[in-house]
Amino acid sequence: MDRNEVLARLRGVLEESSTEPIDWSQLAETSTVASLGFDSLSILDVLYGIEQEFGVELDAGDVIDLETVGELVALVGERAA
Amino acid sequence: MTQRRVVITGIGMVTPLGIDEDVVWRRMLAGETGIGPITSFDQEAFISPYKVKLAAEVDSEIVAEALATMRRRPVDRALDFAMVAGDQALRQAGLIEAEPPFEPREVPVIIGTGTGSAQSLSQAFGRFAAKGPKGLLPSSVPRVMFNAISANLSMHFKLTGPNYMVISACTSAANALGDAYRRVRSGEFDIAVSGGAEGCLDPFFFGIWNNLGVLSPEPDPAMACRPFDAERQGTALGEGAALLVLESLESAQARGARVRGEIVGYGESSDAGHITGPNVEGQARAIEKALQSAAGVVEPADVAYINAHGTATRTNDTTESAAIRAALGDVADEIPVGSNKSFFGHTLGACGALETAVTLMALEKGLIPPNFNLVTPDPDCPVRLAGREPEAMEGSVALKNSFGFGGGNAVLVLAGADR
Numbered sequence: 001m002d003r004n005e006v007l008a009r010l011r012g013v014l015e016e017s018s019t020e021p022i023d024w025s026q027l028a029e030t031s032t033v034a035s036l037g038f039d040s041l042s043i044l045d046v047l048y049g050i051e052q053e054f055g056v057e058l059d060a061g062d063v064i065d066l067e068t069v070g071e072l073v074a075l076v077g078e079r080a081a
Numbered sequence: 082m083t084q085r086r087v088v089i090t091g092i093g094m095v096t097p098l099g100i101d102e103d104v105v106w107r108r109m110l111a112g113e114t115g116i117g118p119i120t121s122f123d124q125e126a127f128i129s130p131y132k133v134k135l136a137a138e139v140d141s142e143i144v145a146e147a148l149a150t151m152r153r154r155p156v157d158r159a160l161d162f163a164m165v166a167g168d169q170a171l172r173q174a175g176l177i178e179a180e181p182p183f184e185p186r187e188v189p190v191i192i193g194t195g196t197g198s199a200q201s202l203s204q205a206f207g208r209f210a211a212k213g214p215k216g217l218l219p220s221s222v223p224r225v226m227f228n229a230i231s232a233n234l235s236m237h238f239k240l241t242g243p244n245y246m247v248i249s250a251c252t253s254a255a256n257a258l259g260d261a262y263r264r265v266r267s268g269e270f271d272i273a274v275s276g277g278a279e280g281c282l283d284p285f286f287f288g289i290w291n292n293l294g295v296l297s298p299e300p301d302p303a304m305a306c307r308p309f310d311a312e313r314q315g316t317a318l319g320e321g322a323a324l325l326v327l328e329s330l331e332s333a334q335a336r337g338a339r340v341r342g343e344i345v346g347y348g349e350s351s352d353a354g355h356i357t358g359p360n361v362e363g364q365a366r367a368i369e370k371a372l373q374s375a376a377g378v379v380e381p382a383d384v385a386y387i388n389a390h391g392t393a394t395r396t397n398d399t400t401e402s403a404a405i406r407a408a409l410g411d412v413a414d415e416i417p418v419g420s421n422k423s424f425f426g427h428t429l430g431a432c433g434a435l436e437t438a439v440t441l442m443a444l445e446k447g448l449i450p451p452n453f454n455l456v457t458p459d460p461d462c463p464v465r466l467a468g469r470e471p472e473a474m475e476g477s478v479a480l481k482n483s484f485g486f487g488g489g490n491a492v493l494v495l496a497g498a499d500r
Contacts, residue, residue: 019153019154019156020154021148021149021152021153021154041219041220041223042220044219044220045218045219045220047219048218048219
């Protein structure tokens with residue numbers, strides 16, 4: 001699965017899980033996770049969405065130190081392989 | 082502590098006639114209904130047909146635009162309506178900063194609803210039915226919990242008084258306003274935020290109403306909900322929200338806040354009769370208790386308008402008329418009775434607040450909104466009915482009746498700001 005495809009599908013998961021009024025069309029690998037406004041509750045919905053979309057089970061510990069969306073793309077791509 | 086006078090310093094509304102109170106008022110005076118064919122869900126997409134095709138829907142786009150200015154996106158219909166109405170009310174009252182972050186204020190948030198976060202609940206049930214527990218979002222609890230609306234208002238506007246929902250069917254918002262009124266009247270709080278929010282036009286919740294048999298089968302939206310008309314065939318559902326800022330007169334004056342009107346009395350009762358059938362004695366008792374609570378301030382003869390519960394079901398309108406007669410006697414001959422449900426449909430847990438907001442506007446403007454589709458007044462409704470055109474209000478006191486399934490009744494006595 002190439003990174004662009006992961007990013008596109010991840011964008012859908014993030015948008016669905018978010019209650020923030022973010023312009024998701026601007027989401028790039030360089031976007032910081034912090035700028036997306038997820039909290040300890042909404043991040044659970046992201047992890048749930050990643051499992052539904054990619055079949056990949058991540059927990060909060062896997063993502064807590066990620067700084068960029070690119071790092072999340074890499075992690076999902078690696079676990080989905 | 083001496084009982085304080087309780088005034089309204091902010092009104093916010095999200096209605097099937099719009100979200101700008103001036104637009105809503107203009108459309109009411111023009112006799113335009115918010116009832117129309119249901120567009121917010123596809124009635125054809127279900128295994129069996131819906132009998133009823135009409136409801137009073139809020140324009141989703143204008144709500145989404147309003148949410149965007151609050152840096153929010155749509156999450157759940159009833160919640161979204163409450164947030165927009167809350168923002169309007171608090172801004173009008175001059176109580177919040179131009180933009181977040183807001184300063185914490187110790188203000189209670191007491192909100193009525195019939196179906197709560199119905200859209201979120203239905204969606205969660207749908208996911209559960211399709212996939213079992215694994216279909217449920219981790220955030221399901223705070224989305225579907227029945228206090229989501231008051232919780233989100235408290236969180237967004239940093240209102241740190243108690244926050245809770247009041248659930249008493251069609252009487253919910255009136256009961257909520259009554260609670261808030263008492264907390265300010267007693268001196269416990271200077272300010273309270275209260276009202277009602279309803280997002281019942283969800284396929285499941287509309288379905289349970291569709292089958293109850295109280296919704297009008299009339300296909301013409303302008304005639305579907307015809308309170309007090311001899312040919313009325315039932316009610317129509319509506320959605321929306323109205324929030325009011327209640328404040329002690331002293332606090333409002335100290336802040337130089339604009340006073341929109343006053344709550345001068347409140348009365349409530351239960352029929353303890355039938356779960357959906359109304360009861361003259363129970364309703365009359367709520368009216369009497371409301372007037373008694375206002376005794377010394379206003380007298381029955383001062384009442385210049387009754388904003389009825391007026392659902393346009395056969396039983397409500399005759400029972401309510403008899404209750405008005407029983408409570409007011411001959412004084413009832415002089416008091417025009419009108420219902421707003423021909424405009425907004427029956428907004429269930431929001432109607433007590435939305436129709437109170439309209440009553441306050443009517444008191445401000447000295448004009449009674451019309452019973453725009455009252456063709457043949459029902460002789461079994463022996464009250465003086467407002468006509469098909471707006472009429473001048475001869476006085477500055479009004480009653481707002483709310484009578485709900487479950488037998489709960491609540492009546493507010495409202496006065497204009499110039500009393």
